[in-house]
Structures are given as C-alpha cells and as structure tokens.
Amino acid sequence: MIKIEGLTFKYGKRASVFQDFSLEMEAGKVIGLLGKNGTGKSTLLYLLSGLLRPQAGHLYFRGVDVQKRLPQSLADMYLVPEEFTLPNLSLNQFVRLNASFYPRFSREILRNCLEDFGLNEDIHLGELSMGQKKKAYMCFALAANTSLLLMDEPTNGLDIPSKSQFRKVLASGMSEEKSVVISTHQVRDIDRLLDHVIVIDGSQVLLDESVVRITDKLFFAEQGMSDPTDDALYVQPSVHGNSVILPNHYGEESPLNLELLFNALLTESEKIQKIFTE
Numbered sequence: 001m002i003k004i005e006g007l008t009f010k011y012g013k014r015a016s017v018f019q020d021f022s023l024e025m026e027a028g029k030v031i032g033l034l035g036k037n038g039t040g041k042s043t044l045l046y047l048l049s050g051l052l053r054p055q056a057g058h059l060y061f062r063g064v065d066v067q068k069r070l071p072q073s074l075a076d077m078y079l080v081p082e083e084f085t086l087p088n089l090s091l092n093q094f095v096r097l098n099a100s101f102y103p104r105f106s107r108e109i110l111r112n113c114l115e116d117f118g119l120n121e122d123i124h125l126g127e128l129s130m131g132q133k134k135k136a137y138m139c140f141a142l143a144a145n146t147s148l149l150l151m152d153e154p155t156n157g158l159d160i161p162s163k164s165q166f167r168k169v170l171a172s173g174m175s176e177e178k179s180v181v182i183s184t185h186q187v188r189d190i191d192r193l194l195d196h197v198i199v200i201d202g203s204q205v206l207l208d209e210s211v212v213r214i215t216d217k218l219f220f221a222e223q224g225m226s227d228p229t230d231d232a233l234y235v236q237p238s239v240h241g242n243s244v245i246l247p248n249h250y251g252e253e254s255p256l257n258l259e260l261l262f263n264a265l266l267t268e269s270e271k272i273q274k275i276f277t278e
C-alpha cells in the first residue's frame with residue numbers, strides 16, 4: 001500500500017530529517033508510528049500525503065508517487081494533523097463543501113461516529129471546544145472512507161472517556177482495504193488497536209514488526225523486587241518491582257507493553273532486534 005524508497009528530506013538549510021530512508025506498509029492494518037520528539041513522524045505523515053516534497057527519493061501510495069498529487073491519490077487518503085484550524089462553518093456546510101472530494105464519503109459513518117463521541121450533526125465548528133473540534137474532524141476523516149487514514153497524535157486533547165470511544169470508533173471503521181497510520185506518544189491509548197508497530201529514530205527503523213510477531217518473540221512481565229532478571233532483555237523499575245521484557249522461549253502469551261518496548265528499543269535496540277532475526 002505504501003512504499004518509501006530512498007527518502008531524503010530537510011527543511012530549508014537545516015539538517016536532514018530523513019536521509020536515504022526506506023519503509024513499506026501493508027494494507028488493512030492499524031500501524032503505530034513511534035519515535036522520540038523531533039524524529040520526523042509528523043514530517044513523514046506530511047510527506048506521505050504529498051504536502052511536503054522530498055529532496056530525493058519517492059513515496060508511493062498504491063503504486064502512485066504521492067508527489068504527483070493526483071486526484072486518485074488525494075481522494076483516497078486523509079490526514080488528521082496534530083494541529084489544525086476549522087472554518088467558521090456548521091458541520092453540515094463543511095460536509096457539503098468537502099465531502100465531494102471523497103467518492104466513498106459515508107454520511108452513515110459520520111452520523112455513527114458523532115453519536116459515539118456524543119456530538120450531534122447540527123454542531124457549528126466555530127463554537128466547539130478544542131477536544132470537540134478534534135472529534136468532529138476525526139469523524140469527518142473516518143467518514144471520508146479513504147483507503148489510507150493518517151493521524152497525528154489523535155488522542156491528544158481528548159478526555160478520558162473519549163479516548164476509549166476513539167478506540168471503538170476506529171476499530172468499527174476498519175476493513176481489509178483500509179490502513180491507518182497513527183503517530184503518537186500516547187501509546188496506552190492505542191496499544192490494543194494496533195496490528196503493526198514501526199519505531200523510527202532519525203533515518204533508522206528500530207522496529208518494523210506485527211504485534212503478533214512481537215508477542216510471539218517477546219514476553220512482557222511484571223516481576224517482584226527479588227525475582228531474578230538475568231535472562232531479561234530489558235528491565236525497568238516499576239511500583240512493585242520491575243517491568244521486564246524476556247525472550248519468549250516457551251511461546252507464552254503476554255500483553256504487548258508498548259511503552260516498555262519503546263524504551264527498550266531506545267537503549268537496547270541491538271538486543272531486541274537480534275531476537276527478531278533469530
């Protein structure tokens with residue numbers, strides 16, 4: 001679905017954000033894009049949507065170079081940026097003006113999403129709180145019903161109940177043909193939604209694995225203070241002892257602890273990566 005080849009990008013005369021960076025993403029997946037502050041996650045989403053142009057390399061969406069900004073690509077992807085301004089219009093006016101750009105736009109998805117978020121269709125975008133604006137914008141994005149949805153920090157600014165609503169809303173809007181790329185630091189808001197995790201650091205891809213493979217290879221556990229950690233790939237002190245990542249020698253199931261995995265990759269990337277090549 002997405003193929004990034006030899007991407008080099010920098011803002012003006014500043015240092016490169018990406019240097020000869022390559023990556024592929026499959027269709028039908030909810031992909032978590034993680035990385036430290038300033039590593040280039042938002043930049044990558046803008047490049048993928050063709051809003052920024054690389055100095056070298058190509059980004060293909062369904063085989064078409066996104067730099068061409070062809071209607072067929074633009075009508076089939078939607079970006080929800082971290083920060084945005086909405087026009088001073090009613091939602092209905094906004095929909096009348098913008099829905100026609102998206103051939104599969106669904107009023108039904110819009111209605112259901114608004115309902116899940118506790119909003120009604122008669123809202124005026126200029127009269128909403130920041131969190132409500134985000135919800136309304138995300139509902140429009142889902143209703144656009146595109147094959148690719150790019151979301152930058154979607155749960156920022158949402159209250160606690162809305163974060164679980166967000167998971168519900170997104171899960172119900174998924175299908176085999178759709179892909180969602182979520183860039184976030186709020187890993188606990190999305191970890192149960194993800195099919196695939198990509199962790200980037202500069203132009204390096206620290207991890208590019210399905211959640212199934214991650215939990216197949218790694219065992220995430222909470223241990224007491226006195227439990228031995230000799231075998232652990234990564235140990236992080238927690239309230240009652242240690243959170244650990246162990247090699248999953250016995251094929252046991254454990255819930256993915258994305259925050260722990262992310263921290264492990266920043267300090268012990270070689271040890272973790274080695275497990276996936278064995």
Ligand SMILES: Nc1ncnc2c1ncn2[C@@H]1O[C@H](COP(=O)(O)OP(=O)(O)OP(=O)(O)O)[C@@H](O)[C@H]1O
Nearest residue numbers: 011014017035036037038039040041042043044185
């Ligand atoms: N408009 C811009 N002009 C110049 N430099 C920029 C601009 N936007 C981002 N950058 C720089 O590009 C790099 C990548 O920024 P980007 O916002 O893509 O990172 P990020 O991974 O999304 O960070 P965060 O997790 O903090 O949101 C940073 O060094 C940032 O300073």
